[in-house]
Amino acid sequence: MTGPEHYLEGERLLAGHDIPADPEQALEAHHVGPSQMEVLVAQTHFLAALVAVHAEDTFPDSVSWQKAVGW
Numbered sequence: 001m002t003g004p005e006h007y008l009e010g011e012r013l014l015a016g017h018d019i020p021a022d023p024e025q026a027l028e029a030h031h032v033g034p035s036q037m038e039v040l041v042a043q044t045h046f047l048a049a050l051v052a053v054h055a056e057d058t059f060p061d062s063v064s065w066q067k068a069v070g071w
Contacts, residue, residue, distance in 0.1 A: 003052025010045035
């Protein structure tokens with residue numbers, strides 16, 4: 001996956017979950033947010049996107065990532 005693809009996958013995992021800023025409000029409204037697993041997987045995708053953008057910006061001509069994933 002590319003950095004943008006990781007970001008979009010993280011967004012997809014959290015889509016449809018309207019998360020109130022106030023936890024008390026969420027409890028009162030019987031709010032059902034994303035599962036803990038969805039949040040962890042989304043965080044992993046966001047981290048991978050961040051690493052990819054940093055690597056691309058820092059080393060724009062590097063082919064290390066392509067080699068690492070077998071491209």
